[in-house]
Amino acid sequence: xxxxxxxxxxFISNFIPPGYTNPNGSPNSACATMTPGHDxxxxxxxxxxxxxxxxxxxxxxxxxxxxxxxxxxxxxxxxILLIAKTKTTNxxxxxxxxxxxxxxxxxxxxxxxxxxxxxxxxxKNSINALWSPPSSMSDPTTxxxxxxxxxxxxxxxxxxxxxxxxxxxxxxxxxxTATAVSSITGVTSNTGTAVTPGVATTTTVTTTTTTTxxxxxxxxxxxxxxxxxxxxVKMKINDLKxxxxxxLGLSLDDKMGEDHVFVCKRLADDTISADRLINPNGRDYPVxxxxxxxxxxxxxxxxxxxxxxxxxxxxxxxxxxxxxxxRRRAISALSQSTTYRPLVAMGSLDSSNGLNQHxxxxxxxxxxxxxxxxxxxxxxxxxxxxxxxxxxxxxIIMIFTWILFVSTAIILALFFKKSWxxxxxxxxxxxxxxxxxxxxxxxxxxxLAFILILVYSNGEWIPQYKGxxxxxxxxxxxxxxxxxxxxxxxxxxxxxxxxxxxxxxxxHGIVGFxxxxxxxVAIFIAMFLDSFNVESNKKWGVVVTWICWVFIIFVIFCFIxxxxxxxxxxxxxx
Numbered sequence: 001x002x003x004x005x006x007x008x009x010x011f012i013s014n015f016i017p018p019g020y021t022n023p024n025g026s027p028n029s030a031c032a033t034m035t036p037g038h039d040x041x042x043x044x045x046x047x048x049x050x051x052x053x054x055x056x057x058x059x060x061x062x063x064x065x066x067x068x069x070x071x072x073x074x075x076x077x078x079x080i081l082l083i084a085k086t087k088t089t090n091x092x093x094x095x096x097x098x099x100x101x102x103x104x105x106x107x108x109x110x111x112x113x114x115x116x117x118x119x120x121x122x123x124k125n126s127i128n129a130l131w132s133p134p135s136s137m138s139d140p141t142t143x144x145x146x147x148x149x150x151x152x153x154x155x156x157x158x159x160x161x162x163x164x165x166x167x168x169x170x171x172x173x174x175x176x177t178a179t180a181v182s183s184i185t186g187v188t189s190n191t192g193t194a195v196t197p198g199v200a201t202t203t204t205v206t207t208t209t210t211t212t213x214x215x216x217x218x219x220x221x222x223x224x225x226x227x228x229x230x231x232x233v234k235m236k237i238n239d240l241k242x243x244x245x246x247x248l249g250l251s252l253d254d255k256m257g258e259d260h261v262f263v264c265k266r267l268a269d270d271t272i273s274a275d276r277l278i279n280p281n282g283r284d285y286p287v288x289x290x291x292x293x294x295x296x297x298x299x300x301x302x303x304x305x306x307x308x309x310x311x312x313x314x315x316x317x318x319x320x321x322x323x324x325x326x327r328r329r330a331i332s333a334l335s336q337s338t339t340y341r342p343l344v345a346m347g348s349l350d351s352s353n354g355l356n357q358h359x360x361x362x363x364x365x366x367x368x369x370x371x372x373x374x375x376x377x378x379x380x381x382x383x384x385x386x387x388x389x390x391x392x393x394x395x396i397i398m399i400f401t402w403i404l405f406v407s408t409a410i411i412l413a414l415f416f417k418k419s420w421x422x423x424x425x426x427x428x429x430x431x432x433x434x435x436x437x438x439x440x441x442x443x444x445x446x447x448l449a450f451i452l453i454l455v456y457s458n459g460e461w462i463p464q465y466k467g468x469x470x471x472x473x474x475x476x477x478x479x480x481x482x483x484x485x486x487x488x489x490x491x492x493x494x495x496x497x498x499x500x501x502x503x504x505x506x507x508h509g510i511v512g513f514x515x516x517x518x519x520x521v522a523i524f525i526a527m528f529l530d531s532f533n534v535e536s537n538k539k540w541g542v543v544v545t546w547i548c549w550v551f552i553i554f555v556i557f558c559f560i561x562x563x564x565x566x567x568x569x570x571x572x573x574x
Contacts, residue, residue, distance in 0.1 A: 059167050070125050081146065251363075
């Protein structure tokens with residue numbers, strides 16, 4: 001029997017195709033094809049990962065820092081193979097080094113340190129390595145290629161690369177150092193002349209344009225090109241509806257405030273307009289960029305068009321000036337050479353075509369410079385789904401908690417104390433047990449909803465200038481405070497026959513009923529928040545009807561109680 005099992009195992013093994021796993025990095029044999037032996041094909045290229053270089057052009061004595069990272073914190077990878085090749089002959093060139101414990105070097109073709117791979121198969125969000133060019137360079141263009149292994153069955157081959165340009169000597173030119181970003185295959189390079197205002201030297205730079213794989217959820221495409229001191233920006237928004245706006249902000253950090261903002265609007269009559277604004281004093285309402293005197297560069301619209309449902313806003317930034325005199329100012333002038341963090345947002349327009357509060361917002365992970373051409377592509381749904389989900393969950397929990405649970409608990413406490421006198425739950429009257437369970441549930445759900453909206457707003461308080469949103473937050477925090485202290489008041493209540501019981505009854509009742517009324521006020525205010533878009537969303541009528549129905553129920557029960565107490569004989573126990 002044992003021999004039969006061994007033969008059967010050997011027989012079955014012959015039909016299993018060979019597969020290899022490399023938890024400690026790719027083998028040297030993978031250098032040629034850059035394909036891991038996982039017996040799976042490459043995935044379709046996506047924008048989940050990016051390659052960055054600290055310089056666009058290099059000399060033979062330079063060291064180039066290459067970074068491979070996920071587009072977001074959730075885009076991790078386990079394996080990496082990084083190789084530098086000539087563009088024309090596909091020859092492996094240069095050597096690699098790194099002090100990162102997650103990666104190590106490989107020997108391709110018997111030459112040491114000619115590739116980089118992972119040394120551990122743990123999840124990584126980024127790795128960086130140093131590449132040194134060869135002493136002699138026959139091909140002016142070097143392509144840094146990466147094979148990325150997300151999981152054993154999810155690999156990306158020939159998807160991520162970046163092109164660098166070699167220079168013959170260090171004499172006679174001035175090199176500008178910048179960060180070039182490439183997210184997937186399709187990197188193209190072009191040469192332009194960068195003129196720095198106020199400097200007599202002309203600098204020749206090679207720029208890299210990022211080409212990102214298009215997918216069904218990509219709604220926005222922003223590109224910019226630099227030529228002759230001007231930056232031309234093209235914004236294409238595929239799903240911008242009437243009375244909506246989209247904005248690109250250039251910030252020195254990842255937070256809104258003291259930023260340069262470029263807004264593209266689609267008005268109610270499908271007219272397209274573009275504006276340049278600034279966000280002064282943190283979270284204040286955006287104002288015209290001209291309000292700060294010299295915002296940096298001249299803004300001029302070159303194209304406004306609505307075509308096949310896509311909104312196109314194109315503009316040029318020109319006439320940048322520099323001055324040795326510097327003044328203290330809240331917002332620094334826009335500069336083509338400054339590195340900015342892109343912020344994007346979208347929202348609705350009010351009746352006067354002013355900007356309502358954004359419903360979608362995000363800080364993009366990559367940094368940009370107006371002097372380096374590039375492309376930003378993303379989907380509005382993917383940016384706003386997480387935040388929108390938190391806000392929706394907050395609203396749903398609050399509505400059901402206060403209109404259903406709390407109202408039912410109050411009705412039981414007011415009108416059903418004499419019902420089911422001989423039946424108890426856990427030794428307590430039925431009305432009291434159900435009332436207590438509903439109120440405890442309401443307190444927990446209210447605190448949960450508060451945490452959700454706190455996460456949505458990143459822990460920041462609503463500024464006073466936002467009117468309804470600020471009023472909603474004030475009424476809401478009072479309601480939440482009352483909901484939190486009600487269980488504490490109930491816990492320290494005295495016995496029903498105590499002479500001071502009436503104090504508890506009044507305090508508990510006043511606090512509870514006040515919080516219930518405030519919750520209704522908060523819900524009504526929320527119906528008219530900019531993010532709810534009450535003009536186009538008629539579902540608010542259901543909530544209003546529901547609230548009115550609850551009020552009618554209270555009136556009906558009060559009337560019934562009054563009739564019973566007035567017309568029933570005192571000895572009637574029915």
